[in-house]
Amino acid sequence: MSEPLVSIIMGSDSDLPAMNPAAEILKEFGVPYELQVLSAHRSPELVRDFAAKAQTRGLKVIIAGAGGAAHLAGVVAAHTVLPVVGVPINSTPLNGFDALLSTVQMPAGIPVATVAVGDAGSRNAAVLAVQMLALSDPQLREKLVEYKKKLAEGVRVKNEKLKGGKV
Ligand code: RP5
Numbered sequence: 639m640s641e642p643l644v645s646i647i648m649g650s651d652s653d654l655p656a657m658n659p660a661a662e663i664l665k666e667f668g669v670p671y672e673l674q675v676l677s678a679h680r681s682p683e684l685v686r687d688f689a690a691k692a693q694t695r696g697l698k699v700i701i702a703g704a705g706g707a708a709h710l711a712g713v714v715a716a717h718t719v720l721p722v723v724g725v726p727i728n729s730t731p732l733n734g735f736d737a738l739l740s741t742v743q744m745p746a747g748i749p750v751a752t753v754a755v756g757d758a759g760s761r762n763a764a765v766l767a768v769q770m771l772a773l774s775d776p777q778l779r780e781k782l783v784e785y786k787k788k789l790a791e792g793v794r795v796k797n798e799k800l801k802g803g804k805v
Contacts, residue, residue, distance in 0.1 A: 641696050642672040644767045647688070647714070648727075649677045649704035656727045657703045659757055663764035667781050669771060678709040685710065689717035699767040702750075703760065705729030708737035711750040721770055723763040724750040 711724030728734030
C-alpha cells in the first residue's frame with residue numbers, strides 16, 4: 639500500500655470494532671490509511687510526537703476515536719494544523735454521551751470536526767476525510783458522486799419493497 643493519507647487513531651485496541659467501519663470506507667474509496675492505538679491519557683508523549691510529525695509524514699487528515707474521557711482528538715488537534723475528525727465511541731457506562739461532549743466541545747481556535755457516536759460516526763468520519771481529499775482530487779470526487787448515487791438507489795429499492803408489501 640502507498641503512504642497513508644489518512645491516519646485512523648484510537649485510544650485503545652478495545653475501540654477497534656468501532657473504528658473499523660472508517661477503515662472499510664477508506665478501503666472502498668482506495669484511500670491509503672493507517673491504524674494506530676495512541677492514548678491521550680496513557681501515552682501522552684506518543685500522542686504529541688505522532689501529531690507533531692503527522693504533516694511531514696504526508697498525512698492529510700486525522701480521524702481520532704476515543705471513548706472514556708475522550709480527549710484524544712482534541713489533544714491531537716492542539717499539536718497539528720491538519721484537519722482532525724473526532725469519533726465519540728460508546729465504550730462507557732454513559733453510552734458515548736460523555737465522549738460526544740468531550741470531543742465536540744473544543745475551545746475556539748482548535749476545532750475537532752465531531753461526527754455521530756458509534757457506527758454512523760465512524761463511517762461518516764471516513765466519508766468526510768474523503769470529501770476533504772476530493773477537493774484536490776477529481777477522481778475521488780467522481781467516486782463520491784457515485785457513492786451518493788448508490789445511497790439513493792438503496793433508498794429507492796427499499797421504498798419499492800415497502801410499497802410492494804414485501805417488508
Ligand atoms: C478510552 O477509554 C479509549 O478510547 C476507550 O474507549 C476507553 C476504554 O479503554 P480500555 O480500558 O478498553 O483500554 O481511552
